[in-house]
Amino acid sequence: MSRTAQSLQLWRWLFVPALASIVATLLLAAPFRLFGLGLPEPVFAMVLAFSWAVIRPSILGPLTLMVLGLFDDLFWGGPLGLWSLALIGAYGLALSGRSLMAGQGGVVMGAWYAAACCLASAIAYVFATLTAHAQPSVMAVIWQVAWTIGLYPVVYWLTDRFEDADIRFR
Amino acid sequence: MAFRDSPFQAIKTPLTWAAAAVAVVVAVVSVALLFTDHRTATRAGAYGAARGEFDEVMEPVTNVVSAPVRWLSGVGGSTGAYFFAVRQNQDLKRQVQELEHWRDAAIALKNLNLRYESLLKLRTEPPIPMVAARVVSDARGPYSDARLADAGSGSGVKIGNPAMSEDGVIGRIIGVTRTASRILLLTDVASRTPVLIDRSNARAILTGDGGPNPRLDFVRGFNSVKDGDVVLTSGDGGLYPRGLPVGVAARDYRGIWRVRLYSDRAAIDFVRILIFDDFSQAVSQAELADSVLPPLSKDEQAQMEAARAAAMKPAPTLTVGPAGAGSSSPAQATPTVAARTRLVAQGSVDPAIAAHAATTAKVPGHPKAKIPKGAYRPDEVLAPTPQQPGDQPQ
Numbered sequence: 001m002s003r004t005a006q007s008l009q010l011w012r013w014l015f016v017p018a019l020a021s022i023v024a025t026l027l028l029a030a031p032f033r034l035f036g037l038g039l040p041e042p043v044f045a046m047v048l049a050f051s052w053a054v055i056r057p058s059i060l061g062p063l064t065l066m067v068l069g070l071f072d073d074l075f076w077g078g079p080l081g082l083w084s085l086a087l088i089g090a091y092g093l094a095l096s097g098r099s100l101m102a103g104q105g106g107v108v109m110g111a112w113y114a115a116a117c118c119l120a121s122a123i124a125y126v127f128a129t130l131t132a133h134a135q136p137s138v139m140a141v142i143w144q145v146a147w148t149i150g151l152y153p154v155v156y157w158l159t160d161r162f163e164d165a166d167i168r169f170r
Numbered sequence: 171m172a173f174r175d176s177p178f179q180a181i182k183t184p185l186t187w188a189a190a191a192v193a194v195v196v197a198v199v200s201v202a203l204l205f206t207d208h209r210t211a212t213r214a215g216a217y218g219a220a221r222g223e224f225d226e227v228m229e230p231v232t233n234v235v236s237a238p239v240r241w242l243s244g245v246g247g248s249t250g251a252y253f254f255a256v257r258q259n260q261d262l263k264r265q266v267q268e269l270e271h272w273r274d275a276a277i278a279l280k281n282l283n284l285r286y287e288s289l290l291k292l293r294t295e296p297p298i299p300m301v302a303a304r305v306v307s308d309a310r311g312p313y314s315d316a317r318l319a320d321a322g323s324g325s326g327v328k329i330g331n332p333a334m335s336e337d338g339v340i341g342r343i344i345g346v347t348r349t350a351s352r353i354l355l356l357t358d359v360a361s362r363t364p365v366l367i368d369r370s371n372a373r374a375i376l377t378g379d380g381g382p383n384p385r386l387d388f389v390r391g392f393n394s395v396k397d398g399d400v401v402l403t404s405g406d407g408g409l410y411p412r413g414l415p416v417g418v419a420a421r422d423y424r425g426i427w428r429v430r431l432y433s434d435r436a437a438i439d440f441v442r443i444l445i446f447d448d449f450s451q452a453v454s455q456a457e458l459a460d461s462v463l464p465p466l467s468k469d470e471q472a473q474m475e476a477a478r479a480a481a482m483k484p485a486p487t488l489t490v491g492p493a494g495a496g497s498s499s500p501a502q503a504t505p506t507v508a509a510r511t512r513l514v515a516q517g518s519v520d521p522a523i524a525a526h527a528a529t530t531a532k533v534p535g536h537p538k539a540k541i542p543k544g545a546y547r548p549d550e551v552l553a554p555t556p557q558q559p560g561d562q563p564q
Binding site: 038140 | 185186188189190192193196197199200201202203204205207209218220221224225228231232235236239240242243246305306307308309310311312313314316317318344345352354359360377378379380381436437438439
């Protein structure tokens with residue numbers, strides 16, 4: 001068991017990270033530009049979509065992800081349901097591969113996380129194209145995916161904190 | 171019977187499968203939401219009550235959250251201005267010298283324009299009232315580019331109103347609550363804006379794709395766009411007034427025409443929302459559909475008949491309807507143009523159908539030279555009518 005492992009109390013591994021994700025999204029939505037560049041806009045909920053599936057399977061996980069996805073859609077003014085669908089795609093990939101990830105090092109888990117981010121973006125790209133009848137800019141998608149993958153240290157910290165809290169879910 | 175003795179005690183739902191099942195349900199619900207969402211429609215109610223309530227709640231929250239960022243931005247701007255004051259001063263002096271020439275030209279042109287307008291009795295656009303608003307949140311992702319502004323229906327803002335920064339057009343309002351409004355930027359993947367090229371007057375559609383420079387699609391004309399051409403709103407469709415500054419045309423590395431937006435020069439913090447009622451919003455579509463045209467006066471009728479007759483020479487014959495089918499005598503089988511015009515004026519025939527018939531009849535043997543069934547009785551309309559004084563011989 002990791003030295004920093006915490007007990008799997010619902011509020012600790014589910015609600016507090018969800019709240020933190022909302023606050024981070026709010027903060028980075030400030031209209032601020034420095035040297036002509038705006039703030040990055042990573043999808044913070046992607047961290048949770050991956051980590052929650054790895055920490056333990058749960059019915060509340062996908063439901064909370066749906067709420068977070070709808071929050072992102074409403075807050076960013078995007079098509080309703082886009083990010084809840086994309087996040088669920090990432091959650092599904094992590095859930096299906098969690099037995100393969102067990103016992104692997106940080107690099108392997110990072111690769112899985114990057115794959116989950118790419119899958120979620122692919123889903124969002126396809127459905128955004130279908131609903132808007134126009135293809136989003138690939139460069140803009142890559143930019144956002146890169147920033148989201150850059151959040152991997154948070155994923156590692158979160159899973160390390162709760163992964164071994166209950167050996168039934170190993 | 172105690173629960174531990176129940177046969178259901180042995181039934182255990184595997185947690186992974188349960189989570190997967192919930193994920194599938196969430197995915198299905200999300201897809202259903204996606205295909206029933208009409209966030210960018212201009213009709214009332216399309217934005218949705220949930221979005222409106224959410225924006226109403228988020229406006230004060232994001233206002234508070236962005237306050238320190240605004241302060242920081244102000245401090246950064248002041249610091250930069252302090253350190254680059256000399257250079258800025260030189261630049262501004264040079265710009266003032268250049269702009270003085272343009273100011274004189276603008277005054278002369280304005281005077282000349284007013285003179286032409288009065289001579290030609292032109293109906294010019296009335297001045298458009300504006301509402302100033304502060305942007306309190308910012309979405310810049312590839313799938314949504316939108317801003318939340320702190321002015322809503324309480325300030326007179328309505329869905330469809332254009333929004334501008336101090337540099338140029340930024341987008342239009344897609345959702346309004348009492349205190350907040352959502353602006354869909356020109357760069358959003360769902361944004362389509364009719365624009366024109368100032369130099370060639372060519373029309374195009376500005377299509378957002380989530381990147382900083384939206385595409386110019388459906389450009390009319392041959393070689394009608396050049397690098398550096400100024401792009402303005404065309405006013406087609408009525409959502410935007412004509413002539414608002416949008417940006418400058420530029421080719422990307424694939425050769426696609428894009429627009430470098432004027433509004434991209436600085437952060438969009440304050441915006442002006444134009445309280446612009448386009449024609450489709452100003453009129454009642456129901457009243458338009460139900461209204462009956464007033465009858466023409468005799469003079470108007472004679473003028474109209476003469477103009478129609480002149481335009482239709484050599485006069486074609488309609489080859490449809492029971493009376494016209496297989497008839498060897500067009501004079502007996504078809505009405506005159508003037509008679510058709512008269513029927514339209516009297517309200518006996520739908521003008522659209524008459525126009526359709528006139529158009530298709532111009533081409534001999536036109537495959538679509540037939541009148542829609544059930545619209546009216548062909549024998550009633552196409553039967554020869556007595557010659558009127560204004561009728562021209564076929």
